[in-house]
Amino acid sequence: MKIKCPICGKREASEYTYIGDATVKRPDVNNTDEQSWFEYVFQRRNPRGDHEEHWQHTAACRSILKVKRNTVTHKISSVDLEGPWQGQGEENN
Amino acid sequence: MSDYSAFSLLKNAFSGHRNWKSAWRKPEPRENYEVVIIGGGGHGLATAYYLAKIYGVRNIAVLEKGNLGGGNVGRNTTIVRSNYLLPANIRFYEYSMKLWEGLSREINYNVMFSQRGVLNLAHTPGQLDEYARRGNAMLMEGADAELLSREEISRRIPGLYTGQDTRFPILGGLNQPRAGTARHDAIAWGYARAADRQGVDIIENCEVIGFIKDGDTVTGLNTTRGEISAAKVGVSVAGSTSNVMKLAGIDKLPIESHVLQAFVTEPLKPLIDTVVTFGAGHLYISQSDKGGLVFGGDVDGYNSYAQRGNLPIFEHVAAAAVTMFPNLSRLRLLRNWGGIVDMSMDGSPIICKGPLPGLYLNAGWCYGGFKATPAAGHCFAHTIAKDEPHELNSKYTLDRFFNGNELDENGTGPIPALH
Numbered sequence: 001m002k003i004k005c006p007i008c009g010k011r012e013a014s015e016y017t018y019i020g021d022a023t024v025k026r027p028d029v030n031n032t033d034e035q036s037w038f039e040y041v042f043q044r045r046n047p048r049g050d051h052e053e054h055w056q057h058t059a060a061c062r063s064i065l066k067v068k069r070n071t072v073t074h075k076i077s078s079v080d081l082e083g084p085w086q087g088q089g090e091e092n093n
Numbered sequence: 094m095s096d097y098s099a100f101s102l103l104k105n106a107f108s109g110h111r112n113w114k115s116a117w118r119k120p121e122p123r124e125n126y127e128v129v130i131i132g133g134g135g136h137g138l139a140t141a142y143y144l145a146k147i148y149g150v151r152n153i154a155v156l157e158k159g160n161l162g163g164g165n166v167g168r169n170t171t172i173v174r175s176n177y178l179l180p181a182n183i184r185f186y187e188y189s190m191k192l193w194e195g196l197s198r199e200i201n202y203n204v205m206f207s208q209r210g211v212l213n214l215a216h217t218p219g220q221l222d223e224y225a226r227r228g229n230a231m232l233m234e235g236a237d238a239e240l241l242s243r244e245e246i247s248r249r250i251p252g253l254y255t256g257q258d259t260r261f262p263i264l265g266g267l268n269q270p271r272a273g274t275a276r277h278d279a280i281a282w283g284y285a286r287a288a289d290r291q292g293v294d295i296i297e298n299c300e301v302i303g304f305i306k307d308g309d310t311v312t313g314l315n316t317t318r319g320e321i322s323a324a325k326v327g328v329s330v331a332g333s334t335s336n337v338m339k340l341a342g343i344d345k346l347p348i349e350s351h352v353l354q355a356f357v358t359e360p361l362k363p364l365i366d367t368v369v370t371f372g373a374g375h376l377y378i379s380q381s382d383k384g385g386l387v388f389g390g391d392v393d394g395y396n397s398y399a400q401r402g403n404l405p406i407f408e409h410v411a412a413a414a415v416t417m418f419p420n421l422s423r424l425r426l427l428r429n430w431g432g433i434v435d436m437s438m439d440g441s442p443i444i445c446k447g448p449l450p451g452l453y454l455n456a457g458w459c460y461g462g463f464k465a466t467p468a469a470g471h472c473f474a475h476t477i478a479k480d481e482p483h484e485l486n487s488k489y490t491l492d493r494f495f496n497g498n499e500l501d502e503n504g505t506g507p508i509p510a511l512h
Contacts, residue, residue, distance in 0.1 A: 001403050012405070013395075013403060013405065014405040018394050018395040018510060020349075020396075020508070021349075021396075034495070035495075038494065038495045039345065041438075041494075041507050042347040042438045042494040042495075042507055043345035043346065043347060044335075044345060044346065044347070044348065044349050045335070045344060045345055046335035046345075046346065046348060046349050046350055046396065047335070048333075048335075048336050048350075048398045051396055053395070053396065069395075071350070071396050071397050071398045071399070072398045072399055073399070074397065074399055074403075
């Protein structure tokens with residue numbers, strides 16, 4: 001499996017560290033609702049098919065990437081930068 | 094059907110082994126069952142067997158979307174052990190170990206349970222201390238454990254490199270003598286035959302495509318072989334848990350599906366007569382009865398339903414294997430494959446009633462499903478029959494994540510790939 005980092009180019013997956021499901025959102029720090037924190041920390045959709053996930057390019061630029069990958073075929077359909085640079089990553093196939 | 098025995102073997106030998114009866118029937122699904130178990134793997138079949146045998150439930154079906162033994166029960170590295178640290182886990186797996194010890198007789202099927210020991214190697218003084226602690230925890234719960242010195246390990250496993258001039262020298266290890274390996278296919282076939290003899294309908298090539306509900310209560314299933322109504326439905330589908338539960342309307346669970354790879358080399362003369370695990374990376378290796386070395390390591394580390402993995406893990410486990418046994422370096426690999434494991438958020442399983450009325454869940458087995466098969470079957474059967482958990486699975490609830498009662502054996506937190 002190879003992931004095309006928008007900054008460094010196509011590299012082996014072993015250069016990256018898997019962070020996990022990118023669809024879970026951390027609740028606001030002032031949110032005291034236990035259910036929303038529980039969902040954030042523990043509950044996952046775990047889809048069979050397209051999965052949005054975060055990977056960090058730990059062995060190179062250290063960017064956190066938002067990757068859309070199929071969990072059955074391992075085919076990656078898009079890679080984007082996360083954070084303020086979001087949207088600047090190019091389409092990847 | 095008659096029992097398997099030396100006599101039946103001899104009798105069939107005289108007729109050229111042409112008159113063996115198939116080990117289980119191939120019934121058409123009926124419209125109604127008292128209990129339907131989804132998933133004809135080791136756990137599902139064992140659950141059906143114990144439901145019929147111990148809890149006297151008649152009218153049980155096991156639905157399997159493929160053929161029996163094609164999932165994780167035929168994809169694991171066959172290791173059976175109970176060397177855990179947390180009391181709830183040691184008790185559960187030690188009970189499983191005791192069932193394993195009598196299993197061939199219990200189900201009249203030779204599961205080839207070979208108690209050849211499982212040895213965890215320690216490479217730092219801290220790790221050796223941790224193993225002493227774990228060994229003591231095991232002894233206190235009635236399991237067996239022995240702490241071995243480097244000299245003793247070197248004497249017992251001649252092929253293992255125990256020199257100290259290496260990055261991760263072996264300082265000692267924790268051995269569980271009663272642990273070992275078993276023949277995994279025999280578990281699927283043996284439990285299938287034993288359950289069938291109790292009257293359980295095992296229905297292969299029958300995929301569940303939807304749940305029939307009355308309000309929230311599960312009352313039956315839509316399958317590729319028709320509609321089946323059931324008073325109770327047990328879900329025991331390992332890596333497919335999230336998908337099957339989605340059909341029931343449960344969108345999220347504290348589970349991620351990951352791929353775990355296993356490897357077999359070409360056959361060798363006897364070299365390793367136990368199971369050895371590397372303590373500084375992750376590798377477990379043993380030798381099958383056919384002579385092939387069977388080994389595996391960590392999950393690949395990302396969500397996957399692919400039943401095949403990538404090369405970095407192979408590189409990692411092969412490197413660890415050669416570090417431990419330098420004489421393996423020129424061996425060729427015969428086979429490798431992947432299984433989809435249901436990694437829970439704390440590394441411990443879930444066997445519980447719910448999360449909907451009429452529904453029961455057995456999931457989250459991570460790497461530990463195979464060795465747990467007899468106890469998981471027994472405890473899940475108890476939970477289904479009595480509508481309350483067995484003492485041994487009372488901690489394996491689904492709501493423990495919300496309540497803060499996780500059983501995090503490794504202390505790695507809610508990151509499934511690290512368990």
